[in-house]
Amino acid sequence: MSRVWKFGDHINTDDILPGKYAPFMVGEDRFHTFAFAHLRPEFAKEVKPGDILVFGRNAGLGSSREYAPEALRKLGIQVIIAKSYARIFFRNLVNLGIIPFESEEVVDALEDGDRVELDLETGVLVRGGERFALRPPPPFLLEALREGSLLDYYKKHGRFPGE
Amino acid sequence: MGMTLAEKILSRKAGREVRAGELVVVEVDQVMVVDSIAGSFFKRLAYLEATPRYPERVSIVIDHVAPAANLEVAKAQKEIREWGRKHGIRVFDVGRGVCHQVLIEEGLAQPGWIVVGSDSHSTTYGAVGAFGTGMGATDIALAAASGRTWFRVPESVKVVFRGGLPKGVTAKDAALEMVRLLTAEGATYMAVEIHLQDGAEALGRGERMTLANLTVEAGAKAGLVVPSGEILDLYRVPDWLYPDPDARYVREVEIDLSTLSPRVSVPFYVDNVQEVAAVRGKRVDQVFIGTCTNGRIEDLRAAAEVLKGKKVAPGVRLLVIPASSQVLEEATRDGTLLTLLEAGATIGTPGCGPCMGRHMGVLAPGEVCVSTSNRNFRGRMGAPDAEIYLASPRVAAASAVAGYIATPEDLASLPQEEAHV
Numbered sequence: 003m004s005r006v007w008k009f010g011d012h013i014n015t016d017d018i019l020p021g022k023y024a025p026f027m028v029g030e031d032r033f034h035t036f037a038f039a040h041l042r043p044e045f046a047k048e049v050k051p052g053d054i055l056v057f058g059r060n061a062g063l064g065s066s067r068e069y070a071p072e073a074l075r076k077l078g079i080q081v082i083i084a085k086s087y088a089r090i091f092f093r094n095l096v097n098l099g100i101i102p103f104e105s106e107e108v109v110d111a112l113e114d115g116d117r118v119e120l121d122l123e124t125g126v127l128v129r130g131g132e133r134f135a136l137r138p139p140p141p142f143l144l145e146a147l148r149e150g151s152l153l154d155y156y157k158k159h160g161r162f163p164g165e
Numbered sequence: 166m167g168m169t170l171a172e173k174i175l176s177r178k179a180g181r182e183v184r185a186g187e188l189v190v191v192e193v194d195q196v197m198v199v200d201s202i203a204g205s206f207f208k209r210l211a212y213l214e215a216t217p218r219y220p221e222r223v224s225i226v227i228d229h230v231a232p233a234a235n236l237e238v239a240k241a242q243k244e245i246r247e248w249g250r251k252h253g254i255r256v257f258d259v260g261r262g263v264c265h266q267v268l269i270e271e272g273l274a275q276p277g278w279i280v281v282g283s284d285s286h287s288t289t290y291g292a293v294g295a296f297g298t299g300m301g302a303t304d305i306a307l308a309a310a311s312g313r314t315w316f317r318v319p320e321s322v323k324v325v326f327r328g329g330l331p332k333g334v335t336a337k338d339a340a341l342e343m344v345r346l347l348t349a350e351g352a353t354y355m356a357v358e359i360h361l362q363d364g365a366e367a368l369g370r371g372e373r374m375t376l377a378n379l380t381v382e383a384g385a386k387a388g389l390v391v392p393s394g395e396i397l398d399l400y401r402v403p404d405w406l407y408p409d410p411d412a413r414y415v416r417e418v419e420i421d422l423s424t425l426s427p428r429v430s431v432p433f434y435v436d437n438v439q440e441v442a443a444v445r446g447k448r449v450d451q452v453f454i455g456t457c458t459n460g461r462i463e464d465l466r467a468a469a470e471v472l473k474g475k476k477v478a479p480g481v482r483l484l485v486i487p488a489s490s491q492v493l494e495e496a497t498r499d500g501t502l503l504t505l506l507e508a509g510a511t512i513g514t515p516g517c518g519p520c521m522g523r524h525m526g527v528l529a530p531g532e533v534c535v536s537t538s539n540r541n542f543r544g545r546m547g548a549p550d551a552e553i554y555l556a557s558p559r560v561a562a563a564s565a566v567a568g569y570i571a572t573p574e575d576l577a578s579l580p581q582e583e584a585h586v
Contacts, residue, residue: 021521040549060350066285070299097303
């Protein structure tokens with residue numbers, strides 16, 4: 003079972019990891035412990051690998067800092083569900099191998115603290131007796147995610163998907 | 166159906182006609198890496214067992230925490246210098262300036278180029294007709310290793326600026342108005358194509374940089390200013406680098422520059438833009454003039470014009486950080502610097518300064534800062550409850566003198582002792 007951590011609209015990358023806690027400020031070994039340090043200080047201590055982050059609209063706007071989603075990955079986040087994503091954040095998620103699902107309906111239905119089960123292959127999310135269907139990411143990105151991340155895809159094939 | 170500027174550039178690079186929505190893999194002309202993610206960039210290249218495919222197309226700029234603020238940063242920056250030497254990669258070291266300003270000054274962004282940078286404000290290169298866009302460390306490493314990157318060809322929003330700016334109103338005010346109209350997500354995944362018409366062509370390169378810079382605050386992938394005016398004198402602009410008259414846009418927005426008044430972006434969202442009158446009188450602790458948005462010579466001159474013969478209010482600190490060494494040199498030569506110093510400003514090393522809250526002006530709890538930068542997110546410059554008001558250099562300078570948010574015009578009505586003349 004995964005715990006749902008739900009946040010609002012327009013959560014920016016300064017919220018996810020404030021600039022002063024960048025790895026090159028505090029070290030590669032501990033920057034992730036400052037995830038959501040301003041917005042939700044208990045998050046980094048309480049989050050468990052496999053938990054699911056839920057955002058509203060325009061998730062991850064602002065700075066291109068990939069270490070923001072990287073902090074989340076280090077904390078064991080493999081899946082994010084949002085109503086919509088800011089562009090650079092979306093690319094960074096795919097590059098890091100975090101799956102970015104998009105769904106207004108599921109975001110509205112989920113509550114913070116919910117316990118859910120998500121089948122990554124089918125995109126079926128179950129909460130108690132309820133089932134929700136998440137649409138998989140576009141084929142180009144799925145191809146990359148199947149190899150782990152876009153970085154892994156390029157390393158293996160020496161080209162980008164579809165090239 | 167005609168093509169947008171974004172479609173033109175990406176088609177040219179793809180070697181075939183591509184339209185919004187298509188995926189393309191294209192060569193990039195310049196890859197820009199900043200100090201704060203250089204370590205991740207090196208690690209990803211090492212993971213790929215690759216080095217930059219075209220070393221001359223890669224630049225690293227030490228600007229985000231320059232000079233080093235602590236031991237971790239010092240080690241990271243040492244690695245940058247060593248790595249640069251080893252692989253023959255250009256490194257612009259401490260004091261050269263903010264990445265986007267430096268690349269423009271060095272001619273490393275040209276009309277029709279694709280420039281990818283590990284900084285979201287890489288949209289700034291659109292000022293000269295380059296398709297500039299921000300990416301994370303992995304995308305940047307892949308671009309350096311392969312010489313290419315992938316894009317979804319963006320739809321475009323057309324923003325037309327018409328007429329001339331009234332006295333006392335600046336490109337920053339126009340840019341903030343654009344973000345207000347588009348909203349923080351109004352151009353997500355899209356290019357903002359900026360047309361300057363009916364007098365607005367007079368906006369110079371620096372002012373165009375301010376406009377293109379802030380397009381990312383509306384979510385834009387690129388902010389392309391259609392070449393005109395000064396750009397045609399400064400650059401060789403290819404004749405294909407114009408949108409077709411019948412290009413298809415998702416949305417068209419018009420802004421009449423002659424009707425604008427000074428604007429301010431109110432915490433904690435950049436698109437929360439209001440007229441200065443709405444927040445006039447708000448007490449100020451720190452004023453910061455600088456960054457890739459407004460740290461150029463014309464910005465420093467505008468501030469100096471307001472500050473000439475006046476003093477910064479007691480209890481207020483005024484930080485001026487030129488966007489580059491070239492800007493600092495020019496400000497020194499023409500007397501701008503002395504005017505700023507006489508008014509009570511302190512000058513910092515060219516670079517990003519306190520924009521992202523790491524050094525050189527971090528805000529304490531409850532403090533209020535008027536900044537010429539580009540983001541006023543919660544906690545951006547320090548304490549989570551510190552407030553950042555984004556404004557033009559003129560409004561920033563006037564606020565420093567008044568001790569509260571004000572325009573230069575407000576200063577005239579201050580009592581003598583309050584104006585600190």
